[in-house]
Amino acid sequence: MLASLLMLIALLCAGVLIPVPYAEMSPGPTYNTLGEHNGECVLQISGRKSCETTGGHLNMTTVRVTGSEYRMNLVEAVYGWLAHDDVVVPHSTLYPDDKTPDQVDQQNAEEFTQSQASAKVAALRALKKPVTAHVIVGAVQKGAPAQGKLHAGDVIKSVDGTAVREPDDVAKLVTKHKPGQKVAFSVVPAKDVAAAEKRGKQPTGEERVTITTAKADQGPSRAIVGIQAGVDYTFPFRIDIKLADVGGPSAGLMFALGIVDRLSPGDLTGGKYIAGTGTIDDKGTVGPIGGIEMKTIGARDAGARYFLTPKENCAAAAKDVPGGLRLVKVHTIDDALKALEKIRKGDTAGLPKCTTG
Template sequence: MSRRAATLTAASVLVLVLALVGSLMPVPYVTLMPGPTQNTLADNAKGEPLIAIDGRQTYPTEGNLNFTTVTYRGGPGGRIDLLTALRGWLDGDTAVVPEETIFPDDESPEEVDEQNTRQMRDSQEDAEAAALRELGIPVGTRVVVDSVQKGRPADGKLKAGDEITAVNGTAVTKVQQVSDIMNGVRPGETVTLTVRRDGDESRQRIPTTKGPDGGAVVGVVLAGDYKFPFEIDISIGDIGGPSAGLIFSLAIIDKLTPGPLTGGRFVAGTGTITPDGRVGPIGGIEQKMIAARRAGATVFLTPKGNCAAAVEARPDGLRLVRTDTLKDARQALNALTTGKGTVPSCTG
């Protein structure tokens, strides 16, 4: 064998060995890729309205209002190999990020999934509240039991989902009101909670004990909830996270007001939403824009905090509309439809 042939053979073997090692070597990275999009004005996979409203007049809609998602590969339970990570780095549609970006060291994959599910549930409720308030429809609040701590006085007397309507005879509709009343109770004293469960109301006398901060507690975790004047049901399947809040709010507004909000356009977007209508930034903006454009979107509603990254990675044919608030987004879509007014962009 000639020296050149021997060198080529050795190089080929080395490449094969490196490829084999790369395919077997797990690395602590996660790849982020464009995920599916769904039109909130259409039906879900079961043939049911993705957003259904009962108890209030609704109006026909047109066009698309798509929320966008990101899919990922990797994580502590199934790490990607080195070659997959390298391919991701070379692929313009894929982002490769450290594993702890998605899976914090102090949380298990199951806890991350649970958190994402909870965030989606909360974002839906915040979106409903923001939409109704934008339309001037009153939204009430209430206090509910999120969980009961085992071994504490409330264990066996209260359960998750119970609504607390009064403490020691004082009506409450916010968690802070409960905290303010409990600040005046000394550990060991008994409190009377008025509880609504399955439509029935009862009074529970529960002794208190000393909490971690020295105050009186009964051993429950409370959460604020909304009291909507009619039913809104959002059914999107197994998708987590809070980033669809803005699109949910706009879709609800579209269904509750005459005339198509999109003007028949294919609009997509992203952004968290607060109950008072403020839009927040999200992760994976590059992959979400790619997913939107592939689906056919020509307009992309972009949180102000994501504008810089969005401008750098904007796909051809996609117009970026900057959204600071729900009102901004609504006005921008109206301006696009009527040709009157300004349409804020990520470039100024």
């Protein structure tokens, strides 16, 4: 008995002291996109109604994860595996070996910022409001020919006199040249673009910038200037999303719906408590996210009765639905708006369902 007791003590000590390569995910807080956070409206739209609501909720959901430097011990891992509301995953799932913690944080912040921009575009397009797209300089490579001549945020109007309408147009026009030849860009500087956006105006004031191309480091011989083209938008009014300490792209759908509510008469929710998740692109397509099981639990615990669920996440979410929560399948912002209309009217029998099949 003494030997068994000593063995048990040794095993318990080992379980507590020996770290294991796992991390833990658990339900995080939810935030009402129609309400306030830290004393200010989550969605702030110039010249539009305040964030006071009739009691309805459109809550975005989050997942809480252990920090990058935290190392679970074996006892914690086993407890997490047995706990219903937590999920234990390999540490590399949350913090890939080829990225530093700072790089992971930076990626999450960039994805969150992009989700906000896409939410604004999707919401305004759903409301048939004007949104103007611009091809911009997304990034300039260090040491590239464009460094110091083009800057992130510059709007690219044309290359060699040919109008640019899509980001891919820039590379196509540049690669018509041979390395060492000059290429002419017509751009609106980023500072002028920012000033125009504050006034709700289209950016004007083009400048001509001539750059000598270089040879690409890899692949066949082709000309480059060393920029990454992207897309930015001009909105008819200023939209700010005030929510710190949240990362990743999964709040896009709920931000978009919140913007639609703020720009529409009445209340999209009909006073109901609705939560959801999902990425969204500029065309309003809703994409899948991670941690769906944690988010449905967090939504239920916060008081939600309906959960807008990306189509691709439906099967996983439907395997273990928290009591009192109804999953609603959506694939586009239009799907979500139609579902909200049914919920508002009490016509819930026709709501799209999530199934395990």
